[in-house]
Amino acid sequence: MKFKFALAWALGAASLGGPVLAHGVVLEHRQLSSVEVAAQFETGEPMANAQVLVYAPDNPSEPWQQGNTDDQGRFSFVPDTTLVGNWEVMVRQAGHGAIATIPIGAATGGEATNLALEAEAEPSPESLISPSTTLSPVQRGITIGSVIWGFIGTALFFARGKR
Amino acid sequence: MHIPDGILSAQVCAAGYAVTGLATWYSLRQINRRPDPTAEIPKASLLTAAFFVASSIYIPVPPASVHLILNGLLGVVLGYFAFPAILIGLFFQALVIGHGGLTTLGVNAAMMGIPALLAYHMFQTRHTVGQLLKEPARTGVFAFLGGALGLGIAALIFLALIILNIPAQLDAGAEQTAVLALSIGHVPLAIIEGVFTAMLVLFLRRAKPELLEG
Numbered sequence: 341m342k343f344k345f346a347l348a349w350a351l352g353a354a355s356l357g358g359p360v361l362a363h364g365v366v367l368e369h370r371q372l373s374s375v376e377v378a379a380q381f382e383t384g385e386p387m388a389n390a391q392v393l394v395y396a397p398d399n400p401s402e403p404w405q406q407g408n409t410d411d412q413g414r415f416s417f418v419p420d421t422t423l424v425g426n427w428e429v430m431v432r433q434a435g436h437g438a439i440a441t442i443p444i445g446a447a448t449g450g451e452a453t454n455l456a457l458e459a460e461a462e463p464s465p466e467s468l469i470s471p472s473t474t475l476s477p478v479q480r481g482i483t484i485g486s487v488i489w490g491f492i493g494t495a496l497f498f499a500r501g502k503r
Numbered sequence: 504m505h506i507p508d509g510i511l512s513a514q515v516c517a518a519g520y521a522v523t524g525l526a527t528w529y530s531l532r533q534i535n536r537r538p539d540p541t542a543e544i545p546k547a548s549l550l551t552a553a554f555f556v557a558s559s560i561y562i563p564v565p566p567a568s569v570h571l572i573l574n575g576l577l578g579v580v581l582g583y584f585a586f587p588a589i590l591i592g593l594f595f596q597a598l599v600i601g602h603g604g605l606t607t608l609g610v611n612a613a614m615m616g617i618p619a620l621l622a623y624h625m626f627q628t629r630h631t632v633g634q635l636l637k638e639p640a641r642t643g644v645f646a647f648l649g650g651a652l653g654l655g656i657a658a659l660i661f662l663a664l665i666i667l668n669i670p671a672q673l674d675a676g677a678e679q680t681a682v683l684a685l686s687i688g689h690v691p692l693a694i695i696e697g698v699f700t701a702m703l704v705l706f707l708r709r710a711k712p713e714l715l716e717g
Contacts, residue, residue, distance in 0.1 A: 385568065390681075391673055403672050432510075432673060434681035435665035439509055483599050491552035499545035 375442055376416040379409055379431040386413030390433035397425025397444075419444050504572060504661050504689070505558070505596070505611050508604030511668050519610030523590065526616055530586040546714060547584040550577055554592040558602050562695065564688040571692070575653020576700040578619030579626040579646055580707070580715070585619040586612075614660045622653035626704075642708055642715075643701045650700025651693040658689040 379387035389408050392415045396404035409415045409431065419427055424445035431437050511519075534540050557571040577585040590612045596602040603611045629636075629645035636644060665682045669675050707714050 381568075391677060393672055406672070406674075408677075432670075432678065434678070434685040435506060435510060435661065437507070437510060480599070487555065487595050487599055488552050491548045491555070494548035495545040495552075498541055498548070 505603030575650035578622030618656035622649035646704035651697030
């Protein structure tokens, strides 16, 4: 009898569970995978307080989210993982800017949580600045050197005077 | 101050190429009229190299930083050779160091090249307006004005182009403030480039005065 009472009390207490109530504070949490972009100028200086426009893959003309980068040039957003495709993030400040394409979700079409994890697993350290240069520093140095030598060579060729 | 790809609409880029085409044609025609059109090529190629490198020299102007452009200097020293020199320099900057872009090459060349030609004419007025000043102060002052003006007008064109082409979704007010701040940042740079131009021209005047006759 005593045992039955104890069981009923325990069940009752358990049914009261759910969110932990402590002075009326409800604390819920869920895991989201967010995308963080960091914008900086070529000098390495962060693009602070630049405007950010996020475009979802289903609507490339209307911004899905708008915001500003922080002092470190960072901005993060949580993409809707049901919208699979290439998300575009545009960062603009004073006529400087770039557009980054971030693929969210794979073509497998699995569960949303899996897609989210995949998106998070990809660190994608893609640079938002000067997407046109993909040369390594050595290649770049050689190219810059030959371009400058081209100019100097031209100068020497025409400066050699008439023979 | 180069405008990268993806900032301006296709129409503006096409218009930029049209203006650059016209200005290049006009400059080459003026060069061809000289008794010896190839005589200035060594000077032009060396200054093209200097222009190409100048954009990687950054000068901190709080809150951002600006880089040397030297378009006014090219105009003062090269005359009509300045436009093709700037066009070639910008082409290599876009290609090699990712400064500016190929779609905006026309706009950038017009933005920096036409002020260079104005700087050249500014410098040439030293023979007429500048008679009140004595040499070498006259050459120095007009070289400074040319160097500073070339960059100043380019910065104003940049300001106008960006403000007139803000995409509708952007917060126009914030973007305008940012562009304005950047343009104001070019005022000290204009003074630096003016002083630099004056120093170079005064040096050339002493060392090789025939180089300034063009």
